[in-house]
Each structure stands twice: as C-alpha cells, then as structure tokens.
Amino acid sequence: MRHPNTTLTGQTTMGEWLVHPVGAPLFVELLAQDGLEALHLGLALGRPLIQLVQLTKGRISESAIDDLLQVATEKLVAGGSGTAGQEGLRLSVPVRRGMTLDEIQIRDPFILSDSIDSTYYLYGSTDKNVWSGAGTGFDTYQSKDLIYWEGPFAAFRPPSTFWSWGMYWAPEVHKYQDHWYMFATFTALNGHRGTQVLKADHPIGPFRPWSDGAVTPHKWQCLDGTLFLDDGRPWIVYCHEWTQIHDGAMYAQRLSADLRCTEGTPVFLFNASDANWSRPIQGLSPSFNFPAHVTDGPSLFRLDNGHLMMLWSSFGEHGYAMGIAHSTSGNIEGPWTQEQDALWSADGGHGMIFRPNDGGLALTLHQPNTTPDERAIIWMLTERERTVALGKRR
Numbered sequence: 001m002r003h004p005n006t007t008l009t010g011q012t013t014m015g016e017w018l019v020h021p022v023g024a025p026l027f028v029e030l031l032a033q034d035g036l037e038a039l040h041l042g043l044a045l046g047r048p049l050i051q052l053v054q055l056t057k058g059r060i061s062e063s064a065i066d067d068l069l070q071v072a073t074e075k076l077v078a079g080g081s082g083t084a085g086q087e088g089l090r091l092s093v094p095v096r097r098g099m100t101l102d103e104i105q106i107r108d109p110f111i112l113s114d115s116i117d118s119t120y121y122l123y124g125s126t127d128k129n130v131w132s133g134a135g136t137g138f139d140t141y142q143s144k145d146l147i148y149w150e151g152p153f154a155a156f157r158p159p160s161t162f163w164s165w166g167m168y169w170a171p172e173v174h175k176y177q178d179h180w181y182m183f184a185t186f187t188a189l190n191g192h193r194g195t196q197v198l199k200a201d202h203p204i205g206p207f208r209p210w211s212d213g214a215v216t217p218h219k220w221q222c223l224d225g226t227l228f229l230d231d232g233r234p235w236i237v238y239c240h241e242w243t244q245i246h247d248g249a250m251y252a253q254r255l256s257a258d259l260r261c262t263e264g265t266p267v268f269l270f271n272a273s274d275a276n277w278s279r280p281i282q283g284l285s286p287s288f289n290f291p292a293h294v295t296d297g298p299s300l301f302r303l304d305n306g307h308l309m310m311l312w313s314s315f316g317e318h319g320y321a322m323g324i325a326h327s328t329s330g331n332i333e334g335p336w337t338q339e340q341d342a343l344w345s346a347d348g349g350h351g352m353i354f355r356p357n358d359g360g361l362a363l364t365l366h367q368p369n370t371t372p373d374e375r376a377i378i379w380m381l382t383e384r385e386r387t388v389a390l391g392k393r394r
Helices: 014-019 021-032 038-046 047-055 062-078 083-089
Strands: 098-099 107-112 119-125 138-143 148-156 164-176 180-188 193-200 208-214 224-229 233-240 249-255 262-271 296-302 308-316 318-329 336-338 349-354 361-367 377-381 387-393
Touching: 014 021, 014 038, 014 047, 021 062, 038 047, 047 062, 083 107, 107 164, 107 318, 107 361, 119 148, 138 164, 148 164, 164 224, 180 224, 193 249, 193 349, 224 296, 262 336, 308 349, 318 349
Parallel strands: 193 224, 296 349
Antiparallel strands: 098 148, 107 119, 119 138, 119 164, 138 148, 164 180, 180 193, 193 208, 224 233, 233 249, 249 262, 296 308, 308 318, 318 336, 349 361, 361 377, 377 387
16 A cells, blocks of 8 residues: 555545545545445445445545545645645655756656746656556646756646546646646547646646636647737647647637637647658558658747747657747747757757746756656757857756
C-alpha cells in the first residue's frame, strides 16, 4: 500500500482512503450515509473509490464522490500555513527540495514568473508516460533562482467524472483578472483531443475545470492551446492536428471575457509547411497518402518595440525543432510570415519565452525529445529589432 499522504483521487483505492489522515473520516462518513461500514466492502477495498457508485448500485452517486474529493482537496490545502495553502498541498505529493532541472522529467515546459513573490513556477507534461495509460494529472515546481527547484506539487488531479482518461499534455498557466488559468490538452476515450481551461486561486493550484470541456472546435483534433491578450481581448491560439488534416495548421479564436468559451469562428494563421525548415514526418503508416507536417506548441511574445512573434514546433532536418513566425500587422490575425531557419534545429522544442526577475530574456524548451529522458532547459536570448537569437545556457 502506498504512503498514507498520497494524493486522493477517484482512482485512489478505498483501502488507501481508509488509511489517509484526511481521507479516512470523510470516507467513513460517506459510507455511513448508505448504512455501510468499511468491513462490509471486503475485497472491494482494493478497488478505486469511483467504483463505489457501481457497488452501491447508484445509492452513492458520482456527485457525492465529487463532493468528497472537493472537501478532501480543500482540507489538504487548508491544512498548512503557506500562502493560499501551499503547505497543505505538500501533503498530497512527496516533495523534494534543492532539485536541478536535470532531475525533473518534463515535456512542454512553461515557466510562470510571479514578480509579486519573486517565484518561478514550472509546469509541463509530467506523467511518466504521456503517450498511453491513465493520466495522473499535472504537477508543478517552484524556484527562486531558476537553478534549484522544489516539488512536485499536485497542481491538477482529474475529478472522478472528468471527460478525459489520459494523454494530459502541455499545461500553461496565465494570470488573468486576479486568478490563474491553466490551458491544457486532454484526450477523450473516443480519441477526441482538445484544450480545456482550468482555474485556481494560486499558481500552485489546485486547478479545477472552468470551461465546459474543450474550448477548441469539437469536431477538430486540436492541441496546445495558449492564451494571448491582443489589445486586452483574450484569444486562444491552438494547433489543428496533422492527424486529421495532414498539413498541421495554426488557428486563433476569440475567447469570452471570463475564458469559459470561444466566440466567433476560428481564424486561420498558417500551415506547418509554410516554414522552409519544416519537414514531413518520417516512417508513417502507408495509410497516410500525403506528406504530414506537425504543428506543436504555439507561444506568443511581444518584443519591447511591440513586434509580435510566435514560437512553434515541428519536425526539421534533424528531428524535433522549433522556429519563429512573425505577425506583419502586429496583431494576432496576422498575416504571419516564417523565419527561414529554425531557432532550435535538433531534438528539442515546444518552448516559450519569459523575462527573468533579474533582467534579460530567456527561453525554456524540452530536450531531448525522447521519453523518459526529456528535461527542461533554459537559454538566455538576445533581443533584436524583429527577432531573438540564442545566447548562453542558463
């Protein structure tokens, strides 16, 4: 049996709930509402909590399970003395201090720099196997200097009735109107993939579903949605996947002011093949009758002079790579042009740009591109009039 301070989810076994210092009294109380005691469950104690709905033939409902999960999470958060309950969250995941980035397996890294408390928060695809199997959720790490990190903290764990079972990818966290919003990619059991918006009161979380499922078009295969404010108006920029259209595309769409849903129609920005450095994926099944180009990881950034550019990833001459697109109009709708060569040309990508608290401009991306070896790396950038150039590794 796992340590009693393990994260509590709908997939946690009922036996583990019974030995958890926070979960046990809540679970016993739930059973009592149906006239049950733990001993009545017998071998079923080895089953996930969510199966209690089936075992009681619906007398204990899914909504009751969700209420239990919410109360347990709130008690964990409230259980400590840190800002917004950070210490409480540390109860749910074994936390290490003094880690360097080469000790943290992570894909699609995103760094939020919070100038108020001078803290950096690192997010990314953190499941051990992001390509298959049940998804655990997303963890985050925090640092004061970008060198030594503390974590993991359980930023998101899916509620029992969550629509996606696995392949949880590329979370980004943005501060917007005094709250923090996570944009992340999820995959349904039927294979449909899209970006959902989650919300929290603190960068560490816990993040809870905010939009009603994915905000990207429901009949499209989409991933890697990111938030961008253009003249104060929120937009989501996302990829329409090559798996559906062969030549992956980048789109933008207006979001409602509360970020719960999209408005209007998708605006086409560009195709992957528009970039001279992008190459078709090699080794695909013969069922793919056309060259397939990937679009991944859009991340928008304005230079000090107002010029708008976008990092995005695809495959290049030497594997996974990342290039830069430019908006000639200065707004999200473009038109967009592509730099001739990739900014990062081999075995790494899905990056984003941020400003460190001590000045300058920095880039984070994952390298290499193979699981489980991927790690976040940070490079300083030189800011030029209309682009950036790689500097020294930080």
